[in-house]
Amino acid sequence: MPHLTHLRVDHLENPLALARRSPRFAWRIDASDSEAVAQLVYRIVVSTSKGEPVADTGWVASADSVAVSVPGFEGEPGAEYEWDLSVRVGRDGEDTEEVHSRGSFGIGLDSWDAPWFEPQQEPVVEEGPLSIGPEAFAEAAATAPLAERLHPPRFLRQAFTLGADPVRARLRITSQGVNSPSLNGAPASDGVLAPGYESYQHAISVHTHDVTALLHGGENVLGVVLGDGWYAGRISILGRSAQYGRILRATWSLEVELADGTTTVVIPDDTVRSSRGPIDWSDIFIGERHDARRTVDGWDAPGFDASTWQAGRVLAAGAEEVAVALVPFTGEPIRRVRGLPVAGILSTPAGETVLDFGQVLAGRVRMTVRGEAGTVVRLEHAEVVDADGNFLDNILGVNKDQADEYVLAGDPEGETWEPLFTFHGFRYVKLIGYPGEPRPEDFTAVVIANDLEQTASFASSDARLDRLVENTVWSQRSNFLAVPTDCPQRERAGWTGDLQIFAPTAATLMGVAAFLDRWLANVRIDQKAHDGVVPIIVPLPPAMDDPEPVSDDDLFNIRAAAGWGDAITIAPSALYRHYGDIRFLADNLEAMRAWVDHQTASAAEVLPRRLADADLTDEQRANHALLWNGPLNFGDWLAPSTLEGGEDEFQAMMKAPLLTAELTGPLFQILSLDLLAASASELGENELADACHEHAGKVRAAFAAEYVEADGRIHPDLQGIYVLALAFDAVPADRRQAVVDRLVELIHEAGDHLDTGFVSVPYLLDVLWENGHRDLARTLLHQDTAPSWLYEVDHGATTIWEAWHAVHEDGTVDRVSMNHYAFGCVVDWMMRRVAGIELVEPGYRSTRIAPDLDGRLDRCEAHVDTPYGRLAVEWNRQDDAAWITVTVPVGVTAEVELPESWSADGDLTLRHGVHRLNARRQAALVTA
Ligand code: BGC
Numbered sequence: 067m068p069h070l071t072h073l074r075v076d077h078l079e080n081p082l083a084l085a086r087r088s089p090r091f092a093w094r095i096d097a098s099d100s101e102a103v104a105q106l107v108y109r110i111v112v113s114t115s116k117g118e119p120v121a122d123t124g125w126v127a128s129a130d131s132v133a134v135s136v137p138g139f140e141g142e143p144g145a146e147y148e149w150d151l152s153v154r155v156g157r158d159g160e161d162t163e164e165v166h167s168r169g170s171f172g173i174g175l176d177s178w179d180a181p182w183f184e185p186q187q188e189p190v191v192e193e194g195p196l197s198i199g200p201e202a203f204a205e206a207a208a209t210a211p212l213a214e215r216l217h218p219p220r221f222l223r224q225a226f227t228l229g230a231d232p233v234r235a236r237l238r239i240t241s242q243g244v245n246s247p248s249l250n251g252a253p254a255s256d257g258v259l260a261p262g263y264e265s266y267q268h269a270i271s272v273h274t275h276d277v278t279a280l281l282h283g284g285e286n287v288l289g290v291v292l293g294d295g296w297y298a299g300r301i302s303i304l305g306r307s308a309q310y311g312r313i314l315r316a317t318w319s320l321e322v323e324l325a326d327g328t329t330t331v332v333i334p335d336d337t338v339r340s341s342r343g344p345i346d347w348s349d350i351f352i353g354e355r356h357d358a359r360r361t362v363d364g365w366d367a368p369g370f371d372a373s374t375w376q377a378g379r380v381l382a383a384g385a386e387e388v389a390v391a392l393v394p395f396t397g398e399p400i401r402r403v404r405g406l407p408v409a410g411i412l413s414t415p416a417g418e419t420v421l422d423f424g425q426v427l428a429g430r431v432r433m434t435v436r437g438e439a440g441t442v443v444r445l446e447h448a449e450v451v452d453a454d455g456n457f458l459d460n461i462l463g464v465n466k467d468q469a470d471e472y473v474l475a476g477d478p479e480g481e482t483w484e485p486l487f488t489f490h491g492f493r494y495v496k497l498i499g500y501p502g503e504p505r506p507e508d509f510t511a512v513v514i515a516n517d518l519e520q521t522a523s524f525a526s527s528d529a530r531l532d533r534l535v536e537n538t539v540w541s542q543r544s545n546f547l548a549v550p551t552d553c554p555q556r557e558r559a560g561w562t563g564d565l566q567i568f569a570p571t572a573a574t575l576m577g578v579a580a581f582l583d584r585w586l587a588n589v590r591i592d593q594k595a596h597d598g599v600v601p602i603i604v605p606l607p608p609a610m611d612d613p614e615p616v617s618d619d620d621l622f623n624i625r626a627a628a629g630w631g632d633a634i635t636i637a638p639s640a641l642y643r644h645y646g647d648i649r650f651l652a653d654n655l656e657a658m659r660a661w662v663d664h665q666t667a668s669a670a671e672v673l674p675r676r677l678a679d680a681d682l683t684d685e686q687r688a689n690h691a692l693l694w695n696g697p698l699n700f701g702d703w704l705a706p707s708t709l710e711g712g713e714d715e716f717q718a719m720m721k722a723p724l725l726t727a728e729l730t731g732p733l734f735q736i737l738s739l740d741l742l743a744a745s746a747s748e749l750g751e752n753e754l755a756d757a758c759h760e761h762a763g764k765v766r767a768a769f770a771a772e773y774v775e776a777d778g779r780i781h782p783d784l785q786g787i788y789v790l791a792l793a794f795d796a797v798p799a800d801r802r803q804a805v806v807d808r809l810v811e812l813i814h815e816a817g818d819h820l821d822t823g824f825v826s827v828p829y830l831l832d833v834l835w836e837n838g839h840r841d842l843a844r845t846l847l848h849q850d851t852a853p854s855w856l857y858e859v860d861h862g863a864t865t866i867w868e869a870w871h872a873v874h875e876d877g878t879v880d881r882v883s884m885n886h887y888a889f890g891c892v893v894d895w896m897m898r899r900v901a902g903i904e905l906v907e908p909g910y911r912s913t914r915i916a917p918d919l920d921g922r923l924d925r926c927e928a929h930v931d932t933p934y935g936r937l938a939v940e941w942n943r944q945d946d947a948a949w950i951t952v953t954v955p956v957g958v959t960a961e962v963e964l965p966e967s968w969s970a971d972g973d974l975t976l977r978h979g980v981h982r983l984n985a986r987r988q989a990a991l992v993t994a
Contacts, residue, residue, distance in 0.1 A: 067097075067163070067165075068095055068096065068097035068098075068101070068103050068155050068157070068163065068165055068956075069095075069096050069097075069165055069167070070093050070094070070095060070096070070151060070153060070165050070166070070167035071093070071094045071095075071096045071167075072092070072093060072094040072935075073091075073092075073093050073149075073151060073167055073168075073169035074091070074092040074093070074169075075089045075090070075091055075092075075149070075169065075171040076089040076090060076171075076396060076580065077092070077577065077579035077580045077583075077645065077647075078171075078396070078397065078398075078580055079169075080169055080170045080171060081171050081172065081396065082146070082171075082172045082236065082274045082275075082276060083172050083173065083174030083175070083238070083272070083274035083394040083395070083396070084141075084171060084172065084173055084174055084394060084396050085174055085393055085394045085396045085587075086173075086396075087140045087141045087142075087143070087173055087176075088135065088136075088139055088140050088141070089141070089171065090133040090134060090135055090647060090649065091110055091133075091134045091135075091136065091149065091151070092131060092132045092133060092134065092933060093131050093151055093153070093167065094131065094933075094934060094935040094955065094956070095131065095153065095155060095165075095935070095955075095956040095957070096935070096956075097155070097157075097956060097978070099953060099978075099979050099980040100979060100980070101157050101978070101979065102157065102977060102978055102979050103155050103156070103157055103956050103978050104129060104155065104156050104956060104957075104977070104978065105128075105129045105130075105131055105153055105154075105155055105156075105956065105957060106127065106129075106154045106155060106156050106162060107125045107126060107127050107128065107153070107154045108123070108125075108126055108128065108130070108131070108134070108151065108152065108153045108154075109122070109123055109124060109125045109126065109151070109152045109153075110122070110123045110134070110136050110149055110150070110151055110152075111123075111149065111150045111152075112136055112139055112147050112148070112149045113147065113148050113149075113150070114145065114146075114147060114148075115145070115146045115147065115148065115170075115234075117148075120139065120147070121136050121137075121138055121139035123136055123137065125154075129957055131153075131933075131934065131956075131957055132645070132646045132647070132909045132911075132933040132934065132957075133645070133646055133647035133648065133649070133909075133933075136149075141171075141172075141173035142173060143173055143174065143175050143176040143177070144172075144173065144174070144175050144321075145172065145173055146170065146171070146172040146173075147170065147171055147172070147173075148168060148169070148170050149168065149169050149170070149171070150166065150167075150168050151166065151167050151168065151169070152164060152165070152166050153165050153166075155956075172236075172274070173394075174238075174272065174274065174393070174394020174395075174396070175238065175272070175392075175394065178272070178317070178319075178383050178392040179319075179383050180317050180318065180319040180333040180334065180383060181317065181333060181334050181335070181380050181381055181382050181383055182315045182316065182317040182334060182380070182381040182383070182385070182387075182388045183222060183315065183316055183317070183334035183338045183340075183378055183379070183380055183381075184313060184314075184315045184378050184379040184380075184381060184387075185220040185222055185292065185314070185315075185340035185376070185378040186340065186376045186377075186378055187217065187220055187313065187314060188217045189217075189308075189312035189313055190217065190294060190298040190299070190307055190308045190311075190312040190313075191214075191215050191216070191217075191307060191308075192306075192307055192308045192312065193209065193215060193300075193306065193307050193465075194300060194304050194305050194306030194307055194464050194465060194609075195304050195305070195306060195464060196304075196306070196609065197622070198303055198304060198610060198622040212347060212352065212355070213346065213347070216346075216347030216348075216349055216352065217294075217347060218342040218343070218345055218346055218347060219291055219292055219293040219294075219314075219342075219343065219345045219347075219348050219486075219487065220291070220292045220314060220340045220341070220342065221289065221290075221291055221292075221340060221341050221342065221343040221362070221365060221366075222289065222290040222291070222292060222316065222338055222339070222340045222378075223287060223288070223289055223338065223339050223340070223341075223365060223366060223370070223372055223375065224287065224288045224332065224334070224335075224337055224338045224339075225285060225286070225287050225337065225368065225372075226285075226286055226287075226288070226320075226330075226332045226337075227284065227285055227286070228281060228282070228283050228284065228286060228322060228324065228330060229283060229324060229326070229328070229330075230283045230324045230325050230326060231281070231282050231283050231324070231325060232278055232281045232282075232322045232323060232324055232325075233278070233323050233324065233325050234278055234322075234323040235276070235277045235278045235280075235281050235320065235321065235322045235323070236274055236275065236276060236277065236320070236321045237249070237254050237255075237274070237275045237277045237288075237318060237319075237320045238272050238273070238274050238318060238319045238320075238321070239254075239260075239272065239273060239275070239290070239316065239317070239318035239319075240260075240261045240270050240271060240272040240273065240316070240317060240318075240392060240395075241260075241261065241270075241290075241292055241297075241314065241315060241316040241317070242266065242270070242297050242298075242310070242311055242313070242314055242315045242316075242388070243292050243293055243294055243295050243297045243298055243314035243315070243316070244259050244260060244261070244292070244293045244294070244295030244296070244297070244487050245260055245261070245290050245291065245292055245293075245316055246258070246260070246290070246291040246293075246486055246487070247260075247275070247288065247289065247290050247318070248288075248289040248290075248291075248366045249277055249280040249281060249286065249287070249288055249289070249366075250280055250281070250282075250286055250287055250366070250367055250368065251287075251289075251364065251366050251367035252280050254275050254277050254280065254288075255273065255275045255399070256399075256401055256402075257273065257399035257400055257401055258399075258400050258401060258402065258486075258514055259295060259400050259487065259489070259514070259548065260273050260395075260399060260400070261273055261395060262395070262399075262400060262516075262548040262549070263295075263296040263548035263549050263560075263605060264549075264584075264588050264605055265588045265591045265592050265604070265605040265606070266296075266297055266310040266311075266390065266605070267310060267390065267608065268390065268391065268591045268592075268595070269390060269391040269392070269393050269587075269588075269591060270390055270391075270392055270393070271392070271393050271394065271395035271396075271584075272392050272393065272394055272395060273395045273399065274394065274395070277320070281322060284368070285368040285369075286368065287366050287367055287368050287370070288318070288320060288332065288366075289365065289366025290316050290318070291343065291345075291486065291487075292314045292315075292316055293314070293345075293348045293486065293487035294307075294314065294348065294349055294350075294487070295350060295487060296310075296350065296548070297309075297310045297311060297314070298310065298311055298312060298313075298314060299348075299349040299350050299351065299352075300349055300350070300351040300352060300464075300465040301350065301351065301558065301559075301607055302557055302558070302559045302603070302607040302609070302610065303463075303557045303559060303603075303607075303610065304464065304607070304609055304610065305351055305463050305464035305465035305466055306464075306465075306607070306609045307349075307465075309607045309608045309609050310608065311387075313387070315381070315387070315388060316334070317333075317334060317383070317388070317392075318332075318333065318334065319331060319332075319333050320332040320333075334380055335380060336377065336380055338377075338378060338380070339372045339375035339376060339377060339378075340375060340376055340378055341362070341365075341372075341374075341375045341376065342360075343360065343361075343362055343365070344356055344357050344358055344359075344360040344361045344362070345357075345486065345487075348485065348486060348487040348488055349465075349487075349488060350487070350488050350489065350558070351465045351466055351467065351468070351558075352465055352467045352468075352469070352488075353467055353468055353469040353470045353471070353485070353488050353490070354470050354471075354485035354486065354487060354488040355470070355471040355472075355473070356470075356471070356472050356473065356483055356485065357473040358472065358473060358474055358475035358477075358481055358483065359439060359440065359473060359474075359475050359476075361475060393587075395584075396580055396583070396584060397516065397580035397581050397583070397584050398516050398517040398518055398580065398581065399516065399517065400514055400515065400516050400517070400547060400548060401514065401515070401516075401517040402429075402512050402513070402514055403513050403514065403515050403517055403543070404513045405432070405510040405511065405512050405513070406423050406424070406425055406427065406510065406511040406513065407423075407506060407507075407509075407510060407511075408421050408422065408423060408506035408507075408509050408510075408511075409422050409423055409424030409425075410422040410424070410506075411504055411506060412451070412455070412494075414451070414454075414455055414456045414457060415454050415455055415456055416454075416456045416457070418456070418457055418496055418498075419496070419497045419498075419500070419504060420451070420457050420494050420495065420496050420497065421494065421495040421497055421504070421509055422451075422493065422494055423492075423493055423494075423495070423511040424493070424864070425493060425511075425540065425864045425865075426449050426491070426492070426493040426540065426544070426863075426864045426865040426884050426885050427491075427492065427493065427511060427513050427540065427543075427544055427865075427885075428489055428490070428491050428513065428514060428515065428543070428544035428545070428547055428554035428555075428885070429489055429490070429511055429512045429513040429514045430470065430484060430485045430488060430489050430490060430511075430512055430514070431445055431470070431484070431495055431509055431510065431511055431512070432482065432483070432484035432509070432510045432512050433445070433472065433482065433483055433484070433508060433509050434480050434481070434482045434507075434508040434509075435472070435474060435480065435481060435482075435483075435500065435501065435508065436477075436478070436479075436480040436481075436501065436502065437474050437476070437501030437502065438474065438476050438501070439474055439475055439476025440473060440474065440476070441473070441474040441476075441499065441501050442471055442472070442473050442474075442499050443471065443472045443474070443497070443498070443499050443500050443501075444469060444470070444471045444497075444498040444499055445469065445470045445471075445472075445495050445496070445497060445498075446459070446468065446469045446495065446496040446498070447468040447469070447470075447490035447491070447492035447494070447495055447496075447555075448460055448461070448468070448492055448493075448494050448496070449461075449491060449492055449493050449494070449555065449883075449884040449885065450493070450494070450873070450879045450884060451494060451879075452877075452878070452879050453876065453877035453878050453879065457494055457496045458879055458881070459881075460555075460879065460880075460881045460882065460883075460884065461491070461555045461556050461881070461883070462556070462881055463556055463557075466555070466556060468490040468491070468492065468555060470485050470488065470490075474501075484512055489514050489547070489554070490554075490555060491544065491553060491554035491555025491556075491883075491884075491885050492511075492555070493864065493884075495509075513543065513544075514547065515543045515544065515546055515547050516546050516547060516548070516581050518543075518546060518576040518577050518578060518581060519576060519577040519931075520539065520575060520576055521574070521575060521576055521577055521930060521931040522574050522575050522897065522928070522929060522930045522931065523535075523927075523928060523929050524893070524896060524897065524901060524926070524927075524928045525926070525927045525928070526900070526901075526923045526925060526926040526927070527923045527924040527925040527926070528848070528922070528923055530850075530856050530859045530860070531847075531856075531896065531900075531923075533859045534855050534856065534858075534859050534890075534892070534893070534896075535893050535896065537858070537859065537863055537864055537865050537866055537890070538571065538575065538866055538887065538890030538892075538893045539575055539576075540864060540865045540885075541865045541866040541885050541886065541887035541890050542568070542571075542572055542575055542576060542887050542890070543576075544865065544885050545564075545885065545886075545887050546572070546576065546578065546581060549585050549588070549604070549605065550564070550565040550568075550572070550581075550582070550585060551564075552564045552868075552883070552886055552888075553868065553883035553885050553886050554885055555883060555885065556883050559603045559607070560585065560588075560603050560604045560605060561602065561603055561630065562589070562600060562601065562602060562603065562604055562630045562631060562633035562634075563602070563627065563629050563630035563633065563700065563703070563824060563825065563888075564824075564886070564887065564888045565582075565585075565633055565637060566629065566630070566632060566633035566636045566637055567629075567824060567825065567827070567828050567888045567891050568887045568888055568890060568891050569582075569633075569636060569637045569640040569641070570640045570643075570644070570828075570891070570894040571887075571890060571891050571892075571893045571894040572887075573640055573641060573643075573644035573645070574644065574893065574894055574897055574930060575893065577931075578641075579641060579644075579645045579647065582637060582641055583641075583650070583653075585604065586634075586637060586638060586650075586653070586654060588604050588605055589604045589633065589634055589657070590634075590653075590654070590657045592604050592605060592606050593634065593657055593660065593661070594657075594660075596625075597664070598660035598661060598663055598664040599625060599626045599631065599661075599664050600626070600630070600631035600632075600633060600634045600657075600661050601625075601631075602624060602625070602627050602630045602631070602700075620720075621698075621700075621716075621719070621720055621723060623698070624697075624698055624699055624700060624723075625697075626664060626668065626697060626699070627699035627700050628694070628699045628700075628701075628727070628730040628731045628733070628734040628735070628825070629699070629700065629703075629730055629734050629824065629825035630699070630700065631661055631664075632661070632734045632737060632738050634654060634657050634658055634661045635658045635661065635662070635737070635738040635741040635742055635745075636737070636738075636741065638650040638651055638653070638654040638658070638745070639651070639741045639744070639745060642745075642748070642908055643905060643908050643909075644905065644908075644909070644910075645908075645909060645933055646907075646908040646909020646910075646911060646933055647909075648748065648749070648908075651745040651748055651749055652749055654745075655742075655745055655746065655749060655751070658738070658741070658742045658745060659742060659754070661738060662735075662738050662739060662742050662758070665694040665731075665735045665738065666694075666735075666761070668694055668696060668697060669690075669691060669692055669693055669694040669695070669696070669732075669735065669765075670691045670692075671696070672696025672697055673690055673696055674690070674695045674696055674728045675696075675698075676728065677690065685771075686772065688768075689768035689771050689772050690768075690772065692764055692765050692768040693731070693732040693735070693765065693768050693769060693772065694731040694732050694734075694735040695727075695728045695729070695731045695732050696731070697727075697731070698723055698724075698727050699723065699727045699730060699731060700722070700723050700727070700730075700824070700825075701722045701723040701724070701725060701726030701727040701729075701730050701823070701825075702722050702726045702730055702784065702786035702787065702790075702822065702823030702824065702825055702826050703722055703723070703823045703824040703825065704719070704722060704823045704824055704868075704869065705722045705726070705784060705785075705786050705821060705822060705823030705826075706819075706820070706821050706823075706853045706870055706871075707784070707816070707821045708721040708722040708725060708726075708784075708823070709721070709722075709869075722823050725782045725784070726782060726784065726786065726787060726823075729773060729780070729782070729787050729790070729791075730787075730790065730825055732765060732768075732769050732796075733769070733787075733790040733791060733794050733796055734790075734794075734825070735765055736762055736765050736766060736769070736794045736795075736796055737794045739758045739759075739761055739762035739765065740758075740762055740794070742754070742758045743755045743756075743758035743759045743762065746758065766795070766796050769791075769796045770796065770797065770798045770801070773791075774791065774796075774797055774798065774801050774805065775801075776801070777804055778797075778801050778803070778804020778805040778806075778807065778808050779804075779808060780805070780808075783808075783812070784812070784821065785809060785812050785813060785816070785820065785821040785822050785826070785830070786821070786822040786823050786825070786826030786827075786830075787826070788805055788806075788808060788809035788812070788833075789809065789822055789826040789829050789830050789833050790825070790826050790829065791805060792805060792806065792809070792829075792833045792837065793826075793829035793832065793833050802837075806833075806837045806838070806839070809833070809834075810834075810839055810842060813834075813842060813846070817851075818842070818845050818846065818849060819846070819849060819851070819852075819853055819854060820846050820849075820853055820854065821853070824888055827888075827889060827891060827892075828891040828892075828894070828895075830843075830846065831843040831846060831847065831892065831895045831899065832895060832899075834846070835899060840920070843899070844918075844921050844922055847892070847895075847896070847900070848922055852870050852871050852875075853870030853871065854870070855889070855892055857870065858870070858872075858873075861873045863884070865884055865885040866885070866886060866887055866888070866889050866890040867882070867883070867884050867885075867886065867889070868882045868883040868884070868885075868886035868888075869882045870889075872884060897928060897930065898916075899916070899918055900917075900918050900921060900923065900926060901917065901926050901927075901928035901939055902914075902915050902916040902917035902918060902926075902928075902939055902941070903915065903928060903929075903930050903937060903939055904916060905932075906961070909932065909933045909934065910930065910932035910933065910934060910937060910958055911934070911957065911958060911959070912958070912959045912960075912961065913932075913937060913958055913959070913960045913961070914960070914961050914962075914963050915939055915950075915952050915960050915961065915962045915963065915976070916962075916963045916964070916965075917939060917941045917948075917950060917964070918965070919941070919943055919948050919964060919965055919968050919985065919987070920965045920967070920968075923943075924942065924943050924944065925941070925942045925943070926939070926940070926941055927939070927940040927941075928940075929953075932955065932958060934955045934956060934957040934958045935955025935956060935957070935958075936953060936955055937953065937954060937955055937958060937960070938951075938952070938953040939951070939952055939953075945987075946986060946987035946989065947984070947985070947986055947987070948968070948984075948985040948986075948987075949982070949983070949984060949985070950962070950970070950982070950983040950984075950985060951980065951981070951982050951983075952976055952980070952981045952983070953979075953980050953981075954976050954977060954978050954979060954980075954981070955978060956978045957978070958977075958978070959975065959976070959977055960975075960976040960977075961974065961975055961976075962974040962975075962976065962983065964985055967987050967988055968985050968986065968987050968988075969985065969986060969988065970983045970984060970985040970986070971983075971984065
């Protein structure tokens with residue numbers, strides 16, 4: 067019997083407070099795999115929480131079950147609704163059956179009236195470098211002791227009385243700083259580090275919690291702990307504090323409906339009291355110190371005597387200090403998503419005790435300890451041990467301490483502690499001052515991340531490829547934390563380039579629709595504040611907004627960067643493809659256009675520095691006026707061969723930008739024009755689509771004229787440039803073969819190694835694959851000497867590294883990030899080209915199943931949870947025979963496409979159900 071599952075509203079299960087008033091609905095049809103089920107009609111009825119119908123689609127003859135709208139429905143801010151879904155399905159094309167299900171959702175508030183509460187506090191000390199430069203990465207210089215530089219989080223308490231037990235209660239809360247709310251001594255949410263990180267100077271999001279079960283008639287107490295977080299703590303490249311403000315504040319609205327039908331609303335007022343608690347300080351970068359001797363029992367429960375606690379300031383909504391838009395938080399909150407046990411306790415050659423959790427991750431340690439009151443236990447975090455097996459702090463920079471301290475209360479039963487407002491990137495923890503012999507069972511690595519569903523798997527006959535995928539999942543989990551970050555230990559910044567590179571893989575591996583929708587809203591906000599330029603980092607920390615120039619052509623002056631700013635065209639396009647929700651294009655079209663307009667205008671204004679004094683012909687001038695090749699950008703960042711040589715690290719890093727920026731600029735300009743054209747045409751904006759298409763043609767012609775020589779050479783003669791030129795179709799047909807040949811030659815000259823940097827690596831294997839070099843693509847995937855993906859796996863990687871050689875052959879370790887997802891972008895390729903699940907139409911509605919039966923694997927099993935349901939492929943190959951099983955969800959059409967030399971019997975167009983195919987290789991057709 068078919069049934070409806072996975073009811074979603076704006077990609078979420080029963081969300082309480084959506085940002086949009088007219089959300090989109092989705093569902094899946096689960097049916098036994100032998101039935102060939104299809105949806106014939108659907109009907110959605112939306113009713114208020116009191117059961118009054120407010121919108122009804124009527125029966126709609128359609129197979130749509132993804133991003134479905136209810137015409138005419140616009141929810142009231144603050145209201146909650148139920149939706150009844152009815153679907154008639156056909157089985158084997160004949161008998162029909164009606165199935166039903168029901169879900170709920172709420173619309174968030176679109177304005178905010180509640181006051182804010184500002185507890186008495188010492189303002190956050192302003193510190194850290196003011197401008198970006200090498201010093202931001204230098205060894206942190208010791209300044210004053212931490213106790214003088216950091217301040218204790220504030221504990222807020224508000225007692226109130228309810229006349230009766232509630233039937234429904236919602237707590238809406240947010241803060242300048244991070245908050246942890248409780249009611250009557252119990253956590254009000256399982257989230258951590260709320261409200262997350264956003265462009266706080268423009269908008270802060272409000273979390274909504276269902277707290278009905280936590281309240282009762284009589285006296286109740288709301289508790290809120292308030293910490294620095296991203297708002298006031300040390301963040302980003304600079305490790306600078308107080309970027310959004312120096313004073314912490316919170317606002318809330320607790321709406322309680324009582325059984326007698328009355329409603330009470332609890333908001334901050336002059337009954338709120340605050341105090342410091344046991345936390346001496348808490349900073350996301352530096353770490354947290356907790357003095358358990360200061361524990362205040364019962365502070366957030368009724369009956370506590372708060373007479374010594376302090377009153378604070380109550381600020382009206384909209385007061386100058388809090389004049390910022392408050393928007394509903396829509397998406398999965400940051401949670402403790404899993405706990406990892408200790409894999410080993412090391413006694414290192416240096417005589418230190420180091421916990422090894424066996425996995426690089428983002429999170430913090432929960433520890434149980436027994437000892438005398440006042441004993442201080444210190445935990446220092448790092449991702450690696452060095453060649454000798456000693457703890458190595460691999461993170462450079464100001465305020466990147468990553469150290470927690472716990473002062474024991476002396477409870478003879480033992481005491482258990484986990485920091486509240488910090489997290490670290492680590493695998494190893496140096497344990498200092500732990501009383502007695504540490505036992506593995508006394509420590510857990512608590513992984514924190516936005517709680518996104520994993521939506522894909524990959525298992526094959528090569529365990530190293532499986533580990534590569536798993537490492538990518540771990541890097542995504544560690545970096546999809548508040549915003550998509552480059553790494554969870556050093557900069558922890560929303561580098562737009564890193565996300566763009568990884569977007570297709572991110573959307574394959576996890577349900578990122580709501581997470582990236584939220585981030586893109588921040589991108590648009592920050593872009594608007596910068597005249598159409600998409601910043602290199604979003605949220606752009608204010609201290610980086612106008613840093614003093616360091617030097618003329620310095621890395622640190624880059625503002626509009628090819629392959630970074632293009633996140634605004636690339637990410638929404640990828641999300642639309644994966645989730646089939648056209649709002650990803652509609653919401654971002656203006657922003658895409660503003661970015662492309664910036665590229666066009668900058669192209670016309672700025673000549674490449676190389677040509678500043680050159681004697682150019684009119685034609686050359688006209689070409690360069692079309693090409694966005696003037697300003698410096700990061701180029702093909704970290705391309706391996708550009709990093710070689712004896713120069714100092716910064717000079718080496720600068721080589722890729724200086725060599726390649728002139729080319730990556732116009733190449734990404736072409737890509738963004740193409741993506742804007744495609745988006746406009748999907749949205750029916752044909753005039754815009756045509757204009758972009760035409761302009762892209764001109765830029766292509768100018769690029770070919772200025773950069774692609776008759777023999778197919780492009781300078782600089784680097785793999786990445788050839789890859790991008792081919793991938794973005796910037797090479798005229800008559801030179802294409804020569805360009806491909808040169809790329810292949812370069813790869814062979816490098817000993818069959820990749821030499822692609824950040825922005826070209828996502829396209830490398832596809833370019834080879836599509837230009838007649840499938841086997842070379844396979845060679846690069848399976849390559850296991852550096853630089854290569856499997857070199858990392860062979861050298862102990864449990865995440866994706868920032869640099870291919872982060873751990874050298876001889877075991878020496880570079881002090882770089884071991885947890886950068888960018889190079890994990892290869893997983894998207896593996897899913898498509900190795901396992902063979904390739905989405906063709908948005909939402910996977912039509913999919914190509916193309917297993918690589920000519921490749922190096924004998925077996926591969928993979929799935930993607932598409933918006934329609936699970937799409938799975940399993941194939942086994944033995945000599946010239948292969949057996950393929952394809953599971954197709956209701957609503958998806960899968961077209962099987964085997965390599966040229968293979969054939970299979972039967973229908974290769976598959977619809978819902980499980981299909982088994984026998985394939986055979988015709989010896990005569992085996993290609994060389
Ligand atoms: C970050 C990157 C980022 C880059 C910009 C690095 O320090 O970690 O991943 O995209 O700077 O070039």
